Amino acid sequence: MSNKEKIALAREVMLIESDAIRxxxxxxxxxxxxxxxxxxxNKGKLITLGVGKSGHIARKISATLSSTGTSSFYINxxxxxxxxxxxxxxxxxxxxxxxxxxxxxxxTLLPSLKKMDVSVISITGNDxxxxxxxxxxxxxxxxxxxxxxxxxxxxxxxxxxxxxxDALAATLTECRNFSSKDFAISHxxxxxxxxxxxxxxxxxxxxxxxxxxxxxxxxxxxxxEMSKKSLGMIAITNSKNKVLGIxxxxxxxxxxxxxxxxxxxxxxxxxxxxxxxxPRDTLAIDxxxxxxxxxxxxxxxxxxxxxxxxxxxxxxxxxxxxxx
Numbered sequence: 001m002s003n004k005e006k007i008a009l010a011r012e013v014m015l016i017e018s019d020a021i022r023x024x025x026x027x028x029x030x031x032x033x034x035x036x037x038x039x040x041x042n043k044g045k046l047i048t049l050g051v052g053k054s055g056h057i058a059r060k061i062s063a064t065l066s067s068t069g070t071s072s073f074y075i076n077x078x079x080x081x082x083x084x085x086x087x088x089x090x091x092x093x094x095x096x097x098x099x100x101x102x103x104x105x106x107x108t109l110l111p112s113l114k115k116m117d118v119s120v121i122s123i124t125g126n127d128x129x130x131x132x133x134x135x136x137x138x139x140x141x142x143x144x145x146x147x148x149x150x151x152x153x154x155x156x157x158x159x160x161x162x163x164x165x166d167a168l169a170a171t172l173t174e175c176r177n178f179s180s181k182d183f184a185i186s187h188x189x190x191x192x193x194x195x196x197x198x199x200x201x202x203x204x205x206x207x208x209x210x211x212x213x214x215x216x217x218x219x220x221x222x223x224x225e226m227s228k229k230s231l232g233m234i235a236i237t238n239s240k241n242k243v244l245g246i247x248x249x250x251x252x253x254x255x256x257x258x259x260x261x262x263x264x265x266x267x268x269x270x271x272x273x274x275x276x277x278x279p280r281d282t283l284a285i286d287x288x289x290x291x292x293x294x295x296x297x298x299x300x301x302x303x304x305x306x307x308x309x310x311x312x313x314x315x316x317x318x319x320x321x322x323x324x
Contacts, residue, residue, distance in 0.1 A: 013155070016147040020156035021163045024141050028167075035121045035137045036171050039070060044091030046072040049080065051105045053154040054097045054161065061095070061165030068169050069178035077105040085112055095165075096122045099141070099157040101129020110134050123161050139164055200287050201280040203320045204301050204310030205231065212237050212308065215244055215268035219255065222247055222267050231313050233298045236271045243306045245271030248298065277302045280309045284322045287312070 001009075039046055046065060050058030058074050065072040075084050077096075088094065094113060096106050101124035110131075113120055122135040125142045132138040141164055147155035172178075211229035213222045215236050226234045226247075233248040247270060255262075255270050277300040278287055287299055291314060298313040 009149070013147040016145065017156045017159045020143040020147075020160045023143065024160045024163065025167075027140055027142070029140075031137050031139050032164075032167070032171075035139060035168065036175065038119060038121065038137060039093060039168070039172060040175055042091070042093050044071075044089060044093065046070055046093050046095055047088050048072060048074045048095045048097065049077045049106060049109070050074075050097040051077045051103050053158050054099065054103070057158050057162050057165065058095070058097045060162060061097075061169070064166060064169045065172070068173040069176045070169065070172050077103070077109060081105060081108050085109065088113070088116065088118060090117050092118055094118055094120045096120055096131060096135070097124075097161055098122070098129075098131055099125040099154065099161070101126045101131040103131070106131055107134075123164055125157055198284040198320060198322065199280065200278060200282045200284055200299075200301055200312060201310070203284060203316050204280070204312045205229070205316070206310045210235065210308065210311050213267055214238075215271070216266050218263055219247075219260065219265045219267060219270055220262040223252070223262065231298060231311055233300075233311070233313070234267075235300055235308055235311065236267050237308055241308050243275075243277065243300055243302055243308050244268065245273045246275045246300060247271045248296075275300060277306065279303065284317060284320060288317050288322050291317070 046062070048058035048062040048065075050056070055074075055076055062072040062074040073087075075087060080088075098106050101122070107130055110120070120135045121137045121139070122131045123139045123141050124132045125140070126132060127138055127140045127142075132140075141157065141160045143156045143160055145151050146153060146157060147159075209229060211225050211231055211234040213225050213234055213236055215238065222234050222236075226232070233246055235243050236245045236247065237243055245268070247267060251270060251272055255265070260270065276290060276294050276296060278290060280301050280303075282301075291297065291299060298311065300308065301310040301312065302308055
C-alpha cells in the first residue's frame with residue numbers, strides 16, 4: 001500500500017465519521033431535549049453503561065459529564081450483573097449505550113433496573129431495538145456505514161455515540177450555568193486549572209523581594225536595587241508606598257542613550273509615570289495577556305490607589321506554567 005493510498009484511506013475514514021456525526025446531528029429531536037430535562041431534574045447520579053467499544057465510549061462520556069457539572073460514573077455492564085448493580089440507587093439515572101440495542105449484558109440488567117425504579121436513557125442505532133423500546137428515552141444514533149473498510153469494526157457508530165455524549169454534556173453545562181471557574185475547581189492540578197484559578201497574588205514577588213526606591217534617590221542607587229532583585233524593573237514609591245512610577249531595562253537604555261549622569265540623576269527624572277499595573281486578584285492568565293498586549297515583560301501589582309502590593313515578570317508566569 002503506497003503512502004498516497006494510506007492518506008486517501010485515512011481521509012475516507014475521517015469523512016465517513018464526520019458524515020455520521022452530521023447525520024446524527026440532523027436527526028436529533030425532542031428525545032434529546034427530554035433526556036436533558038430528565039438529567040437536570042434528577043437528584044442522583046448519571047450512571048453510564050456499556051460493553052466493549054461502547055463501554056469505552058460510555059466511560060469517556062461519564063468522565064466528560066463529571067468534569068462539566070453532572071455527577072456521573074461508569075459501570076461495565078458485565079460487572080453490573082455480577083454485583084456492581086448495587087452501586088446504583090433509586091435516585092440515579094442510567095445512560096445505556098449499544099449500537100445494536102440488543103447487547104445481552106445490557107438487556108439482562110433491565111428487569112433489575114425496573115424493579116429499582118431507575119429510569120433508563122439509551123443511545124442506540126435502532127429505535128426499534130429491545131433496549132430502545134425498554135428505555136424511558138431513546139436517542140437515535142443511526143449511521144449509514146462504519147468507517148472500517150470491512151464495515152464491521154465499530155468506528156463511525158462509536159464516534160456518533162461519543163458526539164451525542166459530548167452534546168449532552170455541553171448542553172447540560174450551559175443549562176446549569178456551569179462556569180469556567182467551576183470547571184477549574186475540578187481540574188486544580190492541570191494546566192487548565194492553573195489558567196483559570198491562579199491569580200497574580202499567588203505568584204507575585206512581595207515584601208523585600210520587590211525592587212523599590214524613593215524618587216529622590218540617584219539612578220545609580222536604583223540600578224543597584226534593580227540588580228539585587230533581578231526583576232528587570234524597579235518601582236518608585238513615596239513614604240506611603242504609593243507607586244509614582246517605574247524604571248525598567250528599557251528606560252535604562254534610553255537614559256544611557258541620552259548620556260545621563262547615573263550618579264547625579266535622580267529616579268523621578270527618569271522614571272515612567274505612565275505604567276501598567278494590575279490588582280492582586282487578577283488571574284495570572286489575564287496578566288499574561290496584559291503583558292503580550294502591551295509588549296512588556298513585567299507588571300506592578302497595586303490596589304486602586306496605586307499602593308504597592310507586589311510585582312512579577314514574564315519568568316514568573318513561565319515558572320507557574322501559565323506561559324509556554
